Amino acid sequence: MSADLVIIGAGPAGMVAARVAAEGGLSVTLLDEQERAGGQIYRNVGAVAGRGWLGADYARGGALVQGLDHPGITHQPRATVWRIDARRGVIWSRDGQSHVSPAAHVLIATGAQERPVPFPGWTLPGLMPAGAAQILMKQSGMVPDEAILAGAGPLLYLVAAQMIAAGAPPVALVETPTAITHALPKLTRALFGLPTLIKGLGLIARIRAAGIPWYRGTADFRAEATEDGRIRFDFTTGKQSHSLTCGLLLTHLGVIPQSHLTRSMGLVHEYDAEQGAWRPTLDPWGQSSEPHVFVAGDGGGIGGAEAARAKGALAALAILHRAGKLDAAGRDRQAAPLRRALSRALSLRSFLDAAYPVPSAFLAPPDETIVCRCEEVTAGSIRKAACTGAEGLRLMRTSLRTGVGPCQGRMCETTVIGLIAEATDRPASTLGPGRIRTPVKPVTLAEIAALGPQPEETT
Amino acid sequence: MNAASRFRDAPGAAPRSLRLMLDGVPVLARPGESVAAALLAHSGGATRQTPVTGAGRAPYCMMGVCFDCLVTIDGHPNVQACMVSAREGMVIQRQIGARRLGDQP
Numbered sequence: 001m002s003a004d005l006v007i008i009g010a011g012p013a014g015m016v017a018a019r020v021a022a023e024g025g026l027s028v029t030l031l032d033e034q035e036r037a038g039g040q041i042y043r044n045v046g047a048v049a050g051r052g053w054l055g056a057d058y059a060r061g062g063a064l065v066q067g068l069d070h071p072g073i074t075h076q077p078r079a080t081v082w083r084i085d086a087r088r089g090v091i092w093s094r095d096g097q098s099h100v101s102p103a104a105h106v107l108i109a110t111g112a113q114e115r116p117v118p119f120p121g122w123t124l125p126g127l128m129p130a131g132a133a134q135i136l137m138k139q140s141g142m143v144p145d146e147a148i149l150a151g152a153g154p155l156l157y158l159v160a161a162q163m164i165a166a167g168a169p170p171v172a173l174v175e176t177p178t179a180i181t182h183a184l185p186k187l188t189r190a191l192f193g194l195p196t197l198i199k200g201l202g203l204i205a206r207i208r209a210a211g212i213p214w215y216r217g218t219a220d221f222r223a224e225a226t227e228d229g230r231i232r233f234d235f236t237t238g239k240q241s242h243s244l245t246c247g248l249l250l251t252h253l254g255v256i257p258q259s260h261l262t263r264s265m266g267l268v269h270e271y272d273a274e275q276g277a278w279r280p281t282l283d284p285w286g287q288s289s290e291p292h293v294f295v296a297g298d299g300g301g302i303g304g305a306e307a308a309r310a311k312g313a314l315a316a317l318a319i320l321h322r323a324g325k326l327d328a329a330g331r332d333r334q335a336a337p338l339r340r341a342l343s344r345a346l347s348l349r350s351f352l353d354a355a356y357p358v359p360s361a362f363l364a365p366p367d368e369t370i371v372c373r374c375e376e377v378t379a380g381s382i383r384k385a386a387c388t389g390a391e392g393l394r395l396m397r398t399s400l401r402t403g404v405g406p407c408q409g410r411m412c413e414t415t416v417i418g419l420i421a422e423a424t425d426r427p428a429s430t431l432g433p434g435r436i437r438t439p440v441k442p443v444t445l446a447e448i449a450a451l452g453p454q455p456e457e458t459t
Numbered sequence: 460m461n462a463a464s465r466f467r468d469a470p471g472a473a474p475r476s477l478r479l480m481l482d483g484v485p486v487l488a489r490p491g492e493s494v495a496a497a498l499l500a501h502s503g504g505a506t507r508q509t510p511v512t513g514a515g516r517a518p519y520c521m522m523g524v525c526f527d528c529l530v531t532i533d534g535h536p537n538v539q540a541c542m543v544s545a546r547e548g549m550v551i552q553r554q555i556g557a558r559r560l561g562d563q564p
Contacts, residue, residue, distance in 0.1 A: 033523055034542075035544050036491075040522055113520070113522065113524045123514065123516060125503065125504060125505050125506075125515055125517035128518075129520060131521075136466060139493065140472075140489060140500070141468060141472030141473060141492075142468065142469065143466060143467055144466055145465055145467045146465075166469045166470060167470060168467055229463075247463075247465045248465040258524075373516075373525065373527065405526070406526035407525050407526045410524045
């Protein structure tokens, strides 16, 4: 199963990179956790037609999936990567059995996850991220019933518009404080982002036309289960308290890079203050601090699907050059239009990051909030531990078990950092990134043992 | 546990032609959807109780990140229901508290 290039993640970045690398003459293994290629943004796009209510942008992903039909590409679905080993290659699991894919080059295109939105009650059945509901719409033809959308960011508008189009409009849109006026100076390159801006305004117009109650500048989220299993959602606007009841409470405060794999390899990372998240340090081609390891797409910093396509292609060109399949002039010639596309795709990013900030109450939530969902550790106990010496992620982990559950800190690290930062009056950038260890997804000891010793160890 | 689903079918959604068993109760699923999706379409209630406090949880992130959808599938404990496609005849159990060593078939 040796390949010139192993790509992890079949979203827009991974799919484009696979095609470009294969057309350039490399053998490519494309590993992805899902049954079908597409990633989260184009989830299930190759499967069924006739779902126009999801919109034209979604349907565009179909061409990328078709592009994987190339003799140089081996797509391995349902493959969960749990280690990238400098000597052996990429180690992945499927159906309880692990495999090793040796590779001269590795491209990590693991995308984003939703930023955790912790507040009292966020662990109850009936609460989900808005992106999760979108996955259910794309993959299962299921639409949220009597749902409230809460938080901030363009995805909330998109999900609301899709729900309206599907005949199941949201009960209300509960928006945390936006800073759109404050962000306007960041629109210096607005011309490039104009189509996206117009699309966003169109979504907002559709939500208004549907008469959806829209609460702005909200805070103090709290959810409780009612006796009949519905959700009572309390929040405030200024001094006024509100209480709404819904079947499903969908929250969203943007997305952050999935960096467990890149961190587990010990790659150099940096803190992106604008996006409030850690990301691997990359050169303009996506090359990491390990020369044979590249990162493309949202896993290297949030940019969205269009940026991910361009970054995937740029990384593939650089890898083709390193592999001796493309000279520097050819690489640079093909890269020029991609760099222009990337610049266009990113032209709205700073504006969006500034316009939809994460309120501090979701970085350091009220004491009663469960922060670590796996080990059920509250914000109050984390605050207390931080004030009595647990002033870093590792100390917090050993004293309270935050981040040692099956999710390995994916759902709590941003909040634990926020709480320690608040308690010790230090910037978040000094408190991470947390060290991540193999396996980055749970596998049984039996499965690891069945892999056998490393070749070097047998001698 | 069997509160009404918090989701409804989208226009033109395919019929639920697969039959799974959840703790002895039939659950219908669409070909191509995840076990977690089928469970959410079946009920709005909890699909497990946590090992630490016994609190009820249901599938949350739907993309393999949060591990709140852990169930036992065909005897295999701690499977992420959102990462497994529903198949005819699957036997699913809710997990009440932690699994024990030796639960593996």
